[in-house]
Amino acid sequence: MPGMGPPPKADVDRRRRNATVAMTELPSEGRGGKRAPNWPLIPDVVLTAKRDLASWKVEEAEFALGELRAAGKPCGVAEGRLDRAKEALLILERQLGEQRKLEATLWKELWRLPQAVQWEALGWTRDVAQYVRHKVMAELGDLDSAKEARQWSDRLGLTPLAMLRLRWKVVVDETAARRQERQQTAAQAGPGVSARQRLRVVDPAGA
Template identity: 60%
Template sequence: MGGMGPPPKPNARRRNAQVAMTRLPAGGRQGEPPKWPLIDDVVATAKRDMARRQADELELALLEPDLTGRQRAAVQRKLDGAQATVTVLDKQIEAQAALEAELWRDLWATPQAAAWERLGWTREVAQYVRWKVKAELGDLDASKEARQLADRLGLTPLAMLRLRWEVAADEVAEQRQERTTRAKKSVRQRLKVVDSDAVAGP
């Protein structure tokens, strides 16, 4: 019949067919996190090392006998600045490493981590951790990168929906909650009976 178009292929999928969801464990991924795959922050380490070299050179410059009082004071100011930079960067690198280790451990205990492990997304998660920690330390550009990676890794409800991930119901916890609720109701009913007996008197 004209205008009807070709017949549908027998094995063609319907466009509105439901796509199966990947169920993630409500209790999160079990076991130790993978080994941290990234090297130390190269930029922060390089800045710290450059400041340290500058401080060493300025300390040597202070030993020059020909320096005038004004020159010596100028070198001392630069030395103080370089040493302060080294201290700040040392603290930053130390704090970043500690925060990365903590966030890495926490993320690999989430339900999403079960999917990451199956997909082999270890380095992707590590990159998110690095950007997220930098953002928490005040880097605004890093916060943009962290948000993008959070979406790709399914760390928001909308991102989980796009990835077709859902957290499986924790049946054990639900049963435990149901028993607790029933027990509370039973206690309340017994208290009502006791109260009504007390009001009624002998």
């Protein structure tokens, strides 16, 4: 009837509208002792190309310097050019070396996190590797990579807000936590304490 408004929604429609998506629970102890997946990316193409070019420039400068020396001509300019070429090559070699070490370290650390359980289930190996590459390049001073790393961290749930968007939450295994607490308490009791005394320290209510 006019003025009465739309008919009320059925109960099932209201329940569907108010329903929330269930959270995916991630273990607080992380992915456990499993090995990290094999590194899936090739060496940094840009840095490798720059390193190869720098190496070629060193060889060229050495050849030109040798020609001048053989001809008995002044070598000051050529020596300066060779020194600069060697410096550029050394910097690029150090960058590539540090990049490989940092990538390997960060890769292993990330695959121990609680989020790694979900990455493995979803097959996000290359996605994690992309984050690692950008993160490491950012630490080496690349500002563009720093921006990319922030975006990848959101996609991978590496911040509290990103985890909320992905509907992930970290939960504590209470049974494991209690077991660990009992072990720590027993260890603190010292080796000179009898088994019965240790049980009393662990569980005073059981005395």
